[in-house]
Amino acid sequence: MLSNWKRQRAARRLKPGDGHSLPRFRWWQLFSRTIFHLRLAGEDGRPQTWSVDVRLWGDSDDGEVRARLYRDGRHEATSKLPAEFPVTGGAIEVVTSGYGLKRCHVVPDDGGPARQLVPDPASAEGRRARLEREHPGMSRTIGFVTWSVLVAALVLGVPQLVEQISHIPPVAEDVGTFTSPVHLSATVNVALVVATLLASTERALRLRYHWLLDGGLFDGDD
Known part of the structure; x- marks a missing residue:
């Protein structure tokens, strides 16, 4: 029941997207912005790229921290945090702490294990992941x-x-x-x-x- 209550709250925070393109990541946004990506097969079987964009210091107009969801580079939805975005076969959960993201995972509807999205190579998280690999x-x-x-x-x-x-x-x-x-x-x-x-x-x-x-x-x- 608690999980359903949280999902209902998350659904109320969702706002539809306007279709704008995912802005390019700039070097000066290294610690103020983060982007994570997820590759999934759509309902028609074709591959899709879902991206989550978070301005960690808040939006410029009101200072509110929001997550924005993009599909193949086009804006699909926006949500205040914590956010839960429905995607093909599951939902992407986004949660922040006082220092950055603490969760950006896709949770399958079939009860399978959650997995973390892949950080954009240009982001600070992506650079840290590259250090871990290399x-x-x-x-x-x-x-x-x-x-x-x-x-x-x-x-x-x-x-x-x-x-x-x-x-x-x-x-x-x-x-x-x-x-x-x-x-x-x-x-x-x-x-x-x-x-x-x-x-x-x-x-x-x-x-x-x-x-x-x-x-x-x-x-x-x-």
Whole structure:
């Protein structure tokens, strides 16, 4: 029932497309835009290319982040996020986090496994995927480093944050205060925040997401 409710909400967010062509990806859009593609056979058996275009910083007119669906380069539909686009034999699900996409998968109607769409080669996600293909060892090392940074940020940063929150007068009166076992200098804390942002962004380029490590507590992840 919950799944049906989510699908009904997603359907209400869908708006029909106007048929315009998929705009070319520009180099200056590397971290503000992403495009993913999917090849499927249409109902007539002919191959079709479905593309999902997301402006991660929001549309220029109102700042709202939307996903746009294109079929063979022509605009089919637009949706606010999270989005679910019906396609031949299934639906494309698009979800963002605070750092980029955390999901851009096609889910078959027959209950088969979901699979991720292919990032456009010109996008940041496409360049990261190429690094993984051409230099798998380096890719694994980068992935381990970013995971380690987020774990370290969680272990070192959360106790300090809890201590600060516990000293807010209403909180202190109701639940008492907490003393963090970790106290870092302001410079180290700033460096930790910057490293965390970079690590989460790198993981978003691979559509890797964990509710605890990648900020789900703060961006409304369910």
